Amino acid sequence: MQETWRWFGPDDPVSIQDIAQAGASGIVTALHHLSAGVIWSEKEISIRQMEILKSKQNIEVDLQWTVVESLPVSEDIKRQSGDWRNHIKNYCISMENLAAAGISTICYNFMPILDWTRTELASKLPNGATCMRFDLIDFIVFDVFILKRKRAVENYSRELQYLASKRFENLNKKMKENLTSNIVCGLPGATDKFSLEDVKNHLKKYEHVTEKILRRNLIDFLREVSPVAQDLGIKLCCHPDDPPFSLLGLPRIMSTEKDYRIIMDEIPIQANGITLCSGSLGVRVDNDLAGMMSRLGDRVHFLHLRNVTRETDDIPNSFYESEHLYGDTDMVSLISSILVEERRRRNNGREDWSIPFRPDHGQNILDDLKKDSNPGYPAIGRLKGLAELRGISTALSKYFEEKHD
Ligand code: DNO
Numbered sequence: 001m002q003e004t005w006r007w008f009g010p011d012d013p014v015s016i017q018d019i020a021q022a023g024a025s026g027i028v029t030a031l032h033h034l035s036a037g038v039i040w041s042e043k044e045i046s047i048r049q050m051e052i053l054k055s056k057q058n059i060e061v062d063l064q065w066t067v068v069e070s071l072p073v074s075e076d077i078k079r080q081s082g083d084w085r086n087h088i089k090n091y092c093i094s095m096e097n098l099a100a101a102g103i104s105t106i107c108y109n110f111m112p113i114l115d116w117t118r119t120e121l122a123s124k125l126p127n128g129a130t131c132m133r134f135d136l137i138d139f140i141v142f143d144v145f146i147l148k149r150k151r152a153v154e155n156y157s158r159e160l161q162y163l164a165s166k167r168f169e170n171l172n173k174k175m176k177e178n179l180t181s182n183i184v185c186g187l188p189g190a191t192d193k194f195s196l197e198d199v200k201n202h203l204k205k206y207e208h209v210t211e212k213i214l215r216r217n218l219i220d221f222l223r224e225v226s227p228v229a230q231d232l233g234i235k236l237c238c239h240p241d242d243p244p245f246s247l248l249g250l251p252r253i254m255s256t257e258k259d260y261r262i263i264m265d266e267i268p269i270q271a272n273g274i275t276l277c278s279g280s281l282g283v284r285v286d287n288d289l290a291g292m293m294s295r296l297g298d299r300v301h302f303l304h305l306r307n308v309t310r311e312t313d314d315i316p317n318s319f320y321e322s323e324h325l326y327g328d329t330d331m332v333s334l335i336s337s338i339l340v341e342e343r344r345r346r347n348n349g350r351e352d353w354s355i356p357f358r359p360d361h362g363q364n365i366l367d368d369l370k371k372d373s374n375p376g377y378p379a380i381g382r383l384k385g386l387a388e389l390r391g392i393s394t395a396l397s398k399y400f401e402e403k404h405d
């Protein structure tokens with residue numbers, strides 16, 4: 001398991017030095033300033049590589065940009081509208097430029113309009129730490145009473161609508177603004193920051209896009225880009241929907257093992273792979289993470305390891321981001337499945353046997369609470385997560401080695 005760490009670029013309050021001291025050896029980053037659909041030029045890519053080099057200052061560690069997260073897929077590609085054909089061409093050119101710069105793992109997602117979504121960015125825990133949270137009732141408040149989406153009520157039971165209406169009555173102006181900005185302003189890494197009007201306009205453009213159409217559009221996209229990636233030695237890895245259920249009445253098509261199976265079977269080449277994100281997928285009680293790793297593992301090219309606690313087992317539901325080892329995903333079983341897959345790859349002589357992972361998100365603890373950082377991406381909370389995950393993987397690897405010697 002190759003330890004990587006997400007870095008948002010020179011403005012990220014968590015520095016390259018911090019990352020080096022956390023012990024990670026790979027950087028996960030993206031050219032966040034470029035809009036979806038445009039070419040990532042060789043020049044822009046090398047500027048980011050130089051920024052990493054420069055920020056290393058005098059540290060003697062081998063820290064390289066190894067994973068792109070994300071090379072965003074434009075809304076036009078997702079809808080097959082407007083300039084989508086050009087955007088696909090541009091995607092292929094960006095992949096060529098990344099391959100030429102020695103970067104060969106590319107994460108992307110296919111969620112319409114909203115990328116990952118939370119209703120609370122700093123929910124207080126009993127021990128004083130804070131974490132991110134998705135509260136279904138708050139989301140309904142936003143959808144039905146703030147955004148006032150047409151036919152929104154059709155997506156929720158009467159009981160949920162009632163609870164949302166009661167909660168809405170108690171929100172003051174500031175609380176409504178906060179909830180809106182948490183949902184539409186774009187969490188770290190999301191390509192777009194929207195206003196309410198933007199969301200309404202986008203929703204209109206998605207009116208005809210059903211689940212079937214969105215899935216077909218993803219397959220069409222992959223049919224074009226996967227062979228190019230394969231020739232370039234690039235591994236594409238689709239990030240799951242976060243949360244893994246429909247939001248704002250929009251289809252979401254990468255939420256379950258079955259969803260992944262369809263996409264992998266349609267384009268059965270190695271370059272067409274997965275980001276297994278235990279935090280996103282773990283929100284659904286019907287996703288068995290360790291099992292998914294064993295069954296889909298051959299094409300898992302990137303791992304996001306984090307945990308959530310579901311507040312109910314219904315889908316959709318509310319959840320909060322728990323500590324890396326203590327949530328609804330059994331992290332020990334998941335890591336054990338990962339190590340079995342790595343051993344299988346090694347036995348088959350695969351060069352990519354060591355799968356890059358990052359400790360995804362972290363709670364804000366200790367000095368994190370006094371410092372600025374991107375929501376979900378504090379230094380110490382993630383460091384704690386990384387250390388715990390490293391502990392499990394080290395112990396299990398040693399155990400497996402002894403068993404097999
Ligand atoms: C959240 C992340 C997402 C992810 C994109 C992948 O922390 O996992 O922002 O990067 O959705 O395309």
